[in-house]
Amino acid sequence: MANDNSVGRLTAVVSWLLGAILIFASLFRAGQGPIPLLILQLFAVLMLLLSFWTPTRSHSLTKPEVIALALLLLFPLLFIIPLPGLPLEWLPGRDKYIDALALIEQDQLKRAPTLSIYPLKTESAWLTLLLPVIVFVTTRRLAYPYLYRLILLVIIIAGTQAALGLIQFGQGSESPLYLGFAHTHLRSGIGTYTNRNHLAGLIEMVLPITLALFLYSLGRNDRRNLRGWRKGVLLLSTFRGRAAFLYGALALLLIVGVIFTRSRTGIALTILGVLAVTFTFSRRIGGDNVYGPLGTIVTFVVGAGIAIGLTPVLDRFSSADLQGDARWVIFSATLDGILDFFPLGSGPGTYPDIFHAFHPIELGDFFINHAHNDYLEWLFEGGVFVLLLIVLLLGLYLVQWGKVWTKEMWSRFRFLQIGAGIGIFLLLLHGLVDFNLHIPANMVYFAFLAGIFFSDPNQHQVKSTRRSRKRQTPDAVRSAAPDDPAAKPVGPVAGQVGNPFLD
Secondary structure: OHHHHHHHHHHHHHHHHHHHHHHHHOOOHHHOOHHHHHHHHHHHHHHHHHHHHOOOHHHOOOHHHHHHHHHHHHHHHHOOOOOOOOOHHHOOOOHHHHHHHHHHOOHHHHOOOOOOOOHHHHHHHHHHHHHHHHHHHHHHHOOHHHHHHHHHHHHHHHHHHHHHHHHHHHHOOOOHHHOOOHHHOOOOOOOOOOOHHHHHHHHHHHHHHHHHHHHHHHOOOOOOOOOHHHHHHHHHOOHHHHHHHHHHHHHHHHHHHHHOOOEHHHHHHHHHHHHHHHHHHOOOHHHOOOOHHHHHHHHHHHHHHHHHHHHHHHHHOOEOOOOOOHHHHHHHHHHHHHHHHOOOOOOOOOHHHHHHHHOOHHHOOOOOOOOOOHHHHHHHHHHHHHHHHHHHHHHHHHHHHHHHOOOOOOOHHHHHHHHHHHHHHHHHHHOOOOOHHHOHHHHHHHHHHHHHHOOOHHHHHHHHHHHHHHHOOHHHHHHOOOOOOOOOOOOOOOOOOOOOOOO
């Protein structure tokens, strides 16, 4: 018993550390900067050590996940391994750097070459990569009660960021809440981020999981055989009804917040997200569509109405980025670099320093620190290694959809998984025109949602059922109030009460 208590305390500490990372990630310029990033990395390493100190075999990673994570962490290290005796000019795209290295210092040419043109930046990129990997691994190892609280925390964080963005927009470009970044984003909500597109990325990730909780809670009232308006009134008087109202209000706040970021891509993906949630959950409100065909039709109408209503907003409230037209110029120059360094790439983390050689004349003295396309930037830096990793990870993502999409009634955790899967998909699409997955805060939230999505729903459901059976007795069931919204049969004992936080 003492051992179980110590394990429980360690697990609680791990969940608190993960919660601290989730809060801190976006607090200081979305984790951009050496000090905020260092603090996040230190917290993550401590969390990982405590997590593996806690035995949780039932929530261990699958073999494909272990292989994918190992390859993800090992491939940057391949770029910093010294290769003595290998002529630098033999490596694709390196010939133009020989003269530059000679001008800097003669000893540079005497050192064993590496696949990375700038090994120090590759080391830094590897350390940054540790952060989302650790968040993903820790999330996968936590039990559902902890995950549910952390999901609520992420929703609150996104709602707070959206509210801050609304205040910034309302106060104008002189608002002190812009934290010195108003000159680049006039009349746009950016929250504590440095770019409106990155705040939009956070919101579009979190919105589907918020809507999933809203639609699940809509049907989770008591077991009384009530119909029509009386059922709706009764729902609003219950705890779950009030929770549904709160989730709906938060979802509305997120939608309004993404509008006032004035991010074209963010608004467009929000429309797509609303439609995806509508088509996914309209026939499963409450887990088994407790409102029948009428509930499905109403959900379709409301979801389609929101999407249609947001369409003119896309033109009225969004604004073209200063780099809007320049993105295609950057894409073209980045493709030139990919071909020049293919198949090896320039080395992870080297894009801002190496891209100077391909800087387009049309952009003048603009400093290009990212390709505004996550995939092109990764290919520029990692070549064929990254290409294979992207294919592998996307394959695992598609396979996981087959595991979470089932015909039986969906539990709340399955609602959360599918909402997280939709959020992940939206940010992956956003990566085609921006660099959200190079921002530490959004890397953390993406990894957390990925940990939710890749969890085994059957393990969580079985454990919750077993816990309910152990804690409940027939006498306790008979003494339960008949209008308890948590009451429902979960086992062979008639009328047995389930755990309201785990069903």
